[in-house]
Amino acid sequence: MDTELHNPPTAEEILQAAARIRPYVNRTPVITSSSLNRITGAELFFKCENFQKVGAFKARGATNAVFALEESMTGNGVATHSSGNHAQALSWAASLRNLPAYVVMPDNSSPVKINAVRGYGGNITFCKPTLEAREETLRDVIAATGAIEIHPYDNLHIIAGQATAAAELLEDYPDLDYLLVPVGGGGLLSGTALSTHYFSPRTRVIAAEPEQANDAWQSFTQRKFVPALHPDTMADGLRTSLGNYTFPIILHHVNNIVTVSEESIARAMRLVWERMKILIETSSAVPVAALTEGKMDVKGKQVGIILSGGNVDLDHLPW
């Protein structure tokens, strides 16, 4: 995979994305917690994408990608493969523009997620739970429908859309020393790194990743692409590999990647629920764990954290 940076979204494209999605998505609140400030010794600012439409930041990128399509290209709808929040987000965003959405999902997806995609009007095609089966089935669906593929993260409109979360946070809190986000495929991370580079260059961007799915950390430290071969983490949004667009942006604009254990993810998730009284999903707990487990020295610093989503199966909690 190429590590050179080729035409990533510009500051203007991120601002265009923000204007494009504004009528549809929430400007999510930023909340603080005296309890978590005390525990970490820092001043924390939580950007609550768990309160975003469809319960995750994915609504931003999907809306931007769907509404950036030329009218002439939209006739056959949009398509993707995803077992997670992007499937819901794309179905929802397509419905806003009255387009069909075709979603390829592994046949072991949870009923909660299948019902959510159906609830937003997505047309589901099931496949075996392997990357090969997902990609092959998606190719078949696209051949049959003529729909346009919207990749969950390796798409410049998706990256520009996800970048708007950090842009809002940095507008509200321009003095952040650090900005922490989780990394899976790198859509949120690369967008965050670009927004920070353009709008608050002194802020350091740190990614947090599960130890048991540390392909981004490996790729970052070795400066060459390492795929996620056997990710084994409860943070189900972070099991994917970096992409052709996201990896070079991360190499150029992210300051560091830290990894956290499964136990610390569950502890951090429970801490946020108990002290802050908000639901966050496992992936959101990963950057919190980096702070609460002392993976970074943030004493006396202002730290932004993007809580990426709040879609949780309440029948299967990690404690």
Place this chain on the structure above:
Amino acid sequence: MDTELHNPPTAEEILQAAARIRPYVNRTPVITSSSLNRITGAELFFKCENFQKVGAFKARGATNAVFALEESMTGNGVATHSSGNHAQALSWAASLRNLPAYVVMPDNSSPVKINAVRGYGGNITFCKPTLEAREETLRDVIAATGAIEIHPYDNLHIIAGQATAAAELLEDYPDLDYLLVPVGGGGLLSGTALSTHYFSPRTRVIAAEPEQANDAWQSFTQRKFVPALHPDTMADGLRTSLGNYTFPIILHHVNNIVTVSEESIARAMRLVWERMKILIETSSAVPVAALTEGKMDVKGKQVGIILSGGNVDLDHLPW
């Protein structure tokens, strides 16, 4: 029990309480949910006391009661019996004024609650889990310490403090048709009814109560005090009887009381968690259940709901 109204807190006393507690408690946010609006057909405004200090509205009354004490009376601290949020709230409020707090708790209280009271510096005396044992032990503690009793709800400063939640909500949303709150001992309900009477007299105040702890509903409909003899509800904050101060205020200023089943409480709690991504405790779910189970016709109306608290034992969820 007397049903005549004797000098309930005035509008001025509620405003004094608001000014007194302002440096210490949160002006909690009001949030909306397009999903719950769709389900109920109403426009709902949730006053989030789950985001209050100590995780419940009880911080308001306790702070008002502690700071309303004359300096000369505070030397020996404050005391109460409570197995719930008031125990935490009083310990916390007393610590703000550097006073000792003595809390009598039943010996079957959950470790979570015991640790929370200790965490706020409360001195706990355990007793058998009966009302008689609690009252007798409290008398002994007060005899030994000289502390001043702060009753969880049957205290005019407590009522005035709890009234500030509705006062804030009505200030933010002056056009509410209905205001819903749960009822246990009636501190929150009587305060809410007074604030509404003074500040938004056209708004109708409706209390929601578990069917399996329907003493307030019985007292209200029979217009004579009926104690809570065998309350058997998961809404552990709502198992208490009305008080000498709270009952007459409720008789004079509450428009109706509706009751809801245990199943509907659990369903409403889960619905709020899943759709709104916030933690509420069982007692908070009771007024939500009144709406989602169609106990009231609120179609097209503006409805305020006070979410009373968010203190939940995550190891024991009702589903």
